[in-house]
Amino acid sequence: MRSASAPRRLPEALSPTASAVIAAAGSGERLGAGGPKAFVELAGRPLVQWSLEAFALAESIGPVVVAVPPGSERELGVGVAVVAGGEQRSQSVAAALEEIDTELVAVHDAARPLVTPELIDELVAKLASRPDAAGVIAAAPLTDTVKRAREPRPPKGEIARGGPTVAQTVSRDHLWSAQTPQVFRAADLRKALDTDPQRIAAATDEAMLVEKAGGKVLIHPSPAENLKVTTELDLRVAELLLTQRTRPEGRRPGC
Numbered sequence: 001m002r003s004a005s006a007p008r009r010l011p012e013a014l015s016p017t018a019s020a021v022i023a024a025a026g027s028g029e030r031l032g033a034g035g036p037k038a039f040v041e042l043a044g045r046p047l048v049q050w051s052l053e054a055f056a057l058a059e060s061i062g063p064v065v066v067a068v069p070p071g072s073e074r075e076l077g078v079g080v081a082v083v084a085g086g087e088q089r090s091q092s093v094a095a096a097l098e099e100i101d102t103e104l105v106a107v108h109d110a111a112r113p114l115v116t117p118e119l120i121d122e123l124v125a126k127l128a129s130r131p132d133a134a135g136v137i138a139a140a141p142l143t144d145t146v147k148r149a150r151e152p153r154p155p156k157g158e159i160a161r162g163g164p165t166v167a168q169t170v171s172r173d174h175l176w177s178a179q180t181p182q183v184f185r186a187a188d189l190r191k192a193l194d195t196d197p198q199r200i201a202a203a204t205d206e207a208m209l210v211e212k213a214g215g216k217v218l219i220h221p222s223p224a225e226n227l228k229v230t231t232e233l234d235l236r237v238a239e240l241l242l243t244q245r246t247r248p249e250g251r252r253p254g255c
């Protein structure tokens with residue numbers, strides 16, 4: 001599916017075509033939609049379709065493989081390569097990676113429907129131009145003031161009376177909020193995923209595993225608008241932004 005509008009100029013360093021893995025196998029418990037988050041309706045389509053469209057429009061992307069909850073393989077219809085995901089997100093990514101044979105692979109959360117083709121192409125171009133790096137991640141500068149508490153964060157809804165105590169205010173100077181897409185050399189990502197189950201379970205993104213395996217990971221600044229849908233509030237904000245974007249007079253924010 002390519003845009004009918006004029007072809008976009010690719011960033012200069014773009015060379016090899018990458019594949020994409022979309023992680024869409026989460027249960028979506030925190031959203032409380034009563035089913036997998038990837039299939040929750042957002043601005044008239046299932047959440048995962050927004051990411052699929054962005055990847056279809058990205059010039060740097062060839063094959064796309066989606067990891068979905070086991071039993072939901074038929075939900076996306078024909079024309080999309082689908083695998084059954086695993087218990088942890090990195091296991092879902094590993095399952096999809098088995099279907100990939102390009103040198104570069106872009107990993108993306110279905111939960112980030114505001115991703116743009118421009119952002120995807122920029123990330124692929126950046127990694128293609130940096131042979132010293134194993135990966136490049138989209139990330140937004142942190143805007144909140146960050147506090148480290150004396151106590152570990154309690155599970156949601158179980159904050160003890162009085163709450164945690166601040167131990168320290170952490171400087172934001174070096175802090176980024178990691179997002180997806182995250183583009184990797186597929187060989188480095190495979191090596192990083194070949195690790196013990198505890199490390200896989202603790203990984204909140206694939207870059208974390210690549211870093212632990214010794215790979216250099218670059219940061220590509222990306223707007224906070226490339227938000228992750230976790231709660232009902234996120235869903236409402238994403239709906240608003242997508243509706244604004246798809247209106248004829250709507251702004252197309254450059255990521």
Ligand code: C5P
Pocket residue numbers: 022023024025026027028037038067085086087088089090092093108109110111112229230
């Ligand atoms: O649960 P969370 O929002 O952190 O999930 C991030 C992304 O990883 C979502 O797009 C979700 O569908 C995906 N995921 C997955 N397989 C899992 C768990 C999460 O593909 N086992």
